[in-house]
Each structure stands twice: as structure tokens, then as C-alpha cells.
Amino acid sequence: MVRHVNTSAYFRVKGWENSHLTVEMARHKYESQRLHTFMLPAALRLNYVWGTMGKILISALLTVYLGSIGSDGRVFERCELARTLRDNYGFGRENLGDYDDLNLFVLGVCLAFYESSLDTSKRGGPNTDGSYDHGLFQINDGYWCYPPDQYADCNVACDNLRNDDITDDIACVRLIFQRHGFDAWYGWLNNCKGTNVEANWVADCNIG
Numbered sequence: 465m466v467r468h469v470n471t472s473a474y475f476r477v478k479g480w481e482n483s484h485l486t487v488e489m490a491r492h493k494y495e496s497q498r499l500h501t502f503m504l505p506a507a508l509r510l511n512y513v514w515g516t517m518g519k520i521l522i523s524a525l526l527t528v529y530l531g532s533i534g535s536d537g538r539v540f541e542r543c544e545l546a547r548t549l550r551d552n553y554g555f556g557r558e559n560l561g562d563y564d565d566l567n568l569f570v571l572g573v574c575l576a577f578y579e580s581s582l583d584t585s586k587r588g589g590p591n592t593d594g595s596y597d598h599g600l601f602q603i604n605d606g607y608w609c610y611p612p613d614q615y616a617d618c619n620v621a622c623d624n625l626r627n628d629d630i631t632d633d634i635a636c637v638r639l640i641f642q643r644h645g646f647d648a649w650y651g652w653l654n655n656c657k658g659t660n661v662e663a664n665w666v667a668d669c670n671i672g
């Protein structure tokens with residue numbers, strides 16, 4: 465059966481009436497133009513959506529990647545820090561004057577809590593002398609780390625005292641402790657000293 469094609473629609477497009485287009489050419493051109501009119505914006509929108517999602521995905525992956533190689537700090541749990549100080553850094557029982565035969569990790573947890581809320585990335589200050597304090601144990605840059613270069617007795621960059629590896633922080637804490645004891649820290653002096661730190665801070669951690 466002969467298919468009657470309504471060609472009038474093709475030639476209704478402005479400017480085509482007097483052209484020499486054949487019906488078939490006009491139909492192609494019409495369909496092609498209709499495709500662009502309706503499909504292109506949709507395609508662009510789809511492209512935008514995928515582009516935006518792609519950017520979000522790349523950004524998220526980058527954050528995870530940088531976090532995994534990263535120098536960002538971390539926040540310890542109380543018992544986790546006690547275990548870490550004992551197991552990884554050898555904080556054991558020592559005689560400490562009025563704290564005879566008490567585990568250093570017990571004291572370390574109380575001290576670190578009041579100094580940094582157990583957050584290794586904390587930067588405290590400025591103090592009245594313009595100095596700043598760095599990391600889990602809030603080590604002061606006026607005496608122990610650089611910059612400034614003068615009096616950096618721990619020979620460590622202050623930035624490295626605010627990352628998630630506390631090895632260099634512990635080395636510095638040991639030096640400070642040798643010279644001054646825990647009294648070097650106000651967090652300890654004002655909140656931990658004279659209290660039953662063992663009962664208050666690690667009794668429920670199942671470590672002895």
C-alpha cells in the first residue's frame with residue numbers, strides 16, 4: 465500500500481518553502497534539526513550531571529588517597545593511647561617521686577587529654593610569650609621544636625609534632641621528661657597531679 469507522507473510539516477520550517485529540497489531531503493533536514501533541538505540540551509544536561517558527579521568522585525578519591533599517604537593528625541581513644549604508649553613506646557612502671565611505681569602510660573594519657581584532647585593535630589597558642597604548642601603533648605616551639613630555630617632541643621620540625629605518627633613526639637616527650645618530669649606540662653600539673661590517675665584514666669582499659 466502506498467504510504468502517504470504528510471510532507472507539509474517539513475516545509476513549514478521558515479525559509480524552506482521556496483527551497484529546492486526534495487521531500488526526502490527536507491524530511492532528513494527536519495528530523496535532524498528536531499534531533500538537535502530536543503536531544504542536544506538533554507545530552508548537555510547529562511554531560512553536566514556526569515561531569516559534576518565525576519568531579520565529586522575524583523575529589524572524594526583524592527581525599528581518601530591523600531589521607532592514606534597523609535600527614536594529617538588523628539584523635540586517639542583513651543584506652544587506645546594507653547595501649548599504644550605501653551606496647552609501642554615502652555611506657556612502663558617507673559618511680560616518679562610522689563608517684564612511686566606508677567605506669568608512665570597512665571600519666572601520659574591524663575596529660576595528653578588535658579593538653580590536646582588526644583588530638584595529634586592540635587596547635588595551641590599563642591602563649592603570652594608568642595610561642596605555640598604542638599600536637600598530642602602540646603610541645604612548645606619556644607624550646608623544643610623548630611621553627612624558630614633557636615632552642616629546638618628535640619631537633620624536630622613542629623609540623624611533624626602535629627601528624628599522626630607520634631614516634632618523634634614521644635622521643636621529645638622523653639627528653640622533656642628527663643629534664644623536668646611531667647611538671648613541665650600545665651595540663652598535668654593542674655589536672656592530673658595529686659589525683660588517682662590510674663583509677664580515673666585506665667582502670668577500665670584492661671591493661672596493667
Ligand SMILES: [Ca+2]
Nearest residue numbers: 624625629630
Ligand atoms: Ca609526629
